[in-house]
Amino acid sequence: GVFMCHHLQQxxxxxxxxxxxxxxQQEALSAQLQVVYExxxxxxxSLQKERGEHKKTKEDxxxxxxxxxxxxxxxxxxxMNRYGALSSQHKILKNQHEDVKKQLLDxxxxxxxxxxxxxxxxETHSQKYAQLQQEKDSEVTNLQDTVFKLREESxxxxxxxxxxxxxxxxxx
Numbered sequence: 001g002v003f004m005c006h007h008l009q010q011x012x013x014x015x016x017x018x019x020x021x022x023x024x025q026q027e028a029l030s031a032q033l034q035v036v037y038e039x040x041x042x043x044x045x046s047l048q049k050e051r052g053e054h055k056k057t058k059e060d061x062x063x064x065x066x067x068x069x070x071x072x073x074x075x076x077x078x079x080m081n082r083y084g085a086l087s088s089q090h091k092i093l094k095n096q097h098e099d100v101k102k103q104l105l106d107x108x109x110x111x112x113x114x115x116x117x118x119x120x121x122x123e124t125h126s127q128k129y130a131q132l133q134q135e136k137d138s139e140v141t142n143l144q145d146t147v148f149k150l151r152e153e154s155x156x157x158x159x160x161x162x163x164x165x166x167x168x169x170x171x172x
């Protein structure tokens with residue numbers, strides 16, 4: 001009976017020791033579990049905060065994207081308007097250039113025609129001038145011959161007149 005009692009006491013002490021050991025393990029696990037729960041709680045708060053920031057960032061990005069798209073569309077429209085205006089201006093200037101080119105060609109043809117006409121007129125005038133110069137020279141020569149003959153004739157007439165005068169004086 002003593003032996004049995006001693007054996008049972010031994011088993012009770014072992015069971016109490018084991019229970020104490022399990023209790024300490026349970027307390028350690030509870031403490032660890034508490035740390036894990038606190039850590040999880042912090043992580044969940046952090047995750048909620050991150051989700052809130054992510055949502056706000058996403059909304060900000062969507063607003064930015066919308067504004068950027070609107071700005072891009074406006075700039076694209078402005079560029080298209082400027083392109084249209086420049087294209088119209090280019091067509092007008094191209095047409096003006098073609099007109100000026102045509103005018104230049106017409107003026108060059110007119111200039112060449114006038115140059116040719118001027119050259120012909122100059123040649124005609126030169127020929128006429130040469131002819132007139134020749135006629136003048138010929139006329140001057142004829143007139144000089146006539147003047148020479150008339151002087152000779154005048155000398156002869158004076159001489160004849162002198163003789164007639166002399167004869168009249170002699171006759172008187």
